[in-house]
Amino acid sequence: MIDHVLPLLAFGVLTGLTTVLFGFGGGFVTVPVVYAFAQAQNGAAGDPMHVAVATSTAVMVVNSLGATVAQYRAGRLKREYVWPLALYVGLGALVGAVGALAVGDTVQRILFAAYLAATIVDSVVRKGFLTRAAGAEPRGLGPVTVTAGGVGIGAAASCLGVGGSVLTVPLLRRRGLPMANATAMANPLSLPVAVVGTAVYALAGGADATGDRAGQIGYVDAVAAATLLAGSLPTIALARRIVGRIPDRVHAVAYVVLLGAALLAVLLV
Template sequence: MIAIFLASVLLGTVAGLTAGLFGIGGGLIIVPVLAMLFAAQGFPTELVMIMSVATSLATIILTSISSVLAHHRLDSVLWNKVRILGPGIMIGSAVGAVVADHVSGGVLRFIFIIYLIGVGVQMALQLKPKPGQQQPSKELDLAAAGIMGLLSSLLGIGGGTLIVPYLVHFQTPMRNAVAIASACGLPIAVVGTVGYALLGKDASQLPDWSLGYIYVPSFLGIVLTSMYTAPIGAKLAHKLPAEQLKRYFSLLLFVMAAKLIWF
């Protein structure tokens, strides 16, 4: 337990820095690294991925609160849009936890590998969302929010890599899109975390110090450092060639994807 806690402290440091530096969610790093840590510690194979996803999602609660407050102070959050997306986001997040509880660890791992490769390609090629020419209907917003909430909960992420391109496509300025995505990350994290905690409370073979599918020592270790290093990463983004570094970071994502394939 102590070894995983200390490793999670280091993981939180790196995840926070990369999240701030590249503007991505920490789950992109947290989930695959936790999966490797949990497997190395002998956690049951079927629990490795779902516990990694659930624990990552739990850490997003605190980091999301910090991010939302920062964007709110800058008056960047379009709360009306958040209220439109919110119901779909929460329903999707709850459904995502249920789906994760009913699929095998191998399927969950495959879904995350596809996500890692997709984001890696996006960062390597510097692909950016292109603005569209029309506003979405409320029905489309609700449906899209449900899908994004479901995928975010399944992947253990805050949803920024899904929500931002959707909003930008429908003419939302990037500054506001990022702020809205941060605000939507909170209900994703809260609903998903509660879902994973309740769904896993009676699961067999859970290791000690688990709250449902959430592994508490890793949760504490990650939030202990990531909340402090994320702002540092954001400041470094203005001093370092972040766009160039994204290409190197994409290589790391491909390596982690390959590692999960032969996990």
């Protein structure tokens, strides 16, 4: 384990940075990293993708909560975009987490890569994400988007361990919100996904999930999660000071570039 501490700490720092700047909660960083870590430790016998997704949701609970508090204090959260959408996201998260346990490790990895690829293409091809219309007034969320959309976001996010920001950020962006506000809202909207997903994955486990490793609760690798958090939490405290200073278009382009890096990582691991 000791030879993995420094890499996990380093990626924990990156996780904290992406949580504040992009609302990821760590999912796109932690899933590929913990997948590689779990595969090196247990191989296919330990269901590395399930462990990666479960550990990612556990890390997101703490990261998203910390970032939510920071964004609230900065005045970037708008209640009408968070509630009741968060309720339906939580309901969908329960469905997604249970469904994830029914699919094989390889299928889950393929779905994760496809999810990233589709989001990248959508963000680049469709208008409204990379460039925000000058003087555009933010628009509210319709009832169908809040209910059916919320359930769909929660199900996909919980199944893949990504927190939902990859869907909520483009959604809010196309409602006319600046990137700073859209990514800020992704943090509280990731919380129900993280809490529900962690509970399901932690209770699921058993001998097949934990293998012979200590420090694993169900599919959640508590040691890897704690190491990642040791790097992410101090970073969240520091990074919150630079949100809002990044030009809007640069912020949007960086979001897509980071998704591309995560896709490349999961394909090469």
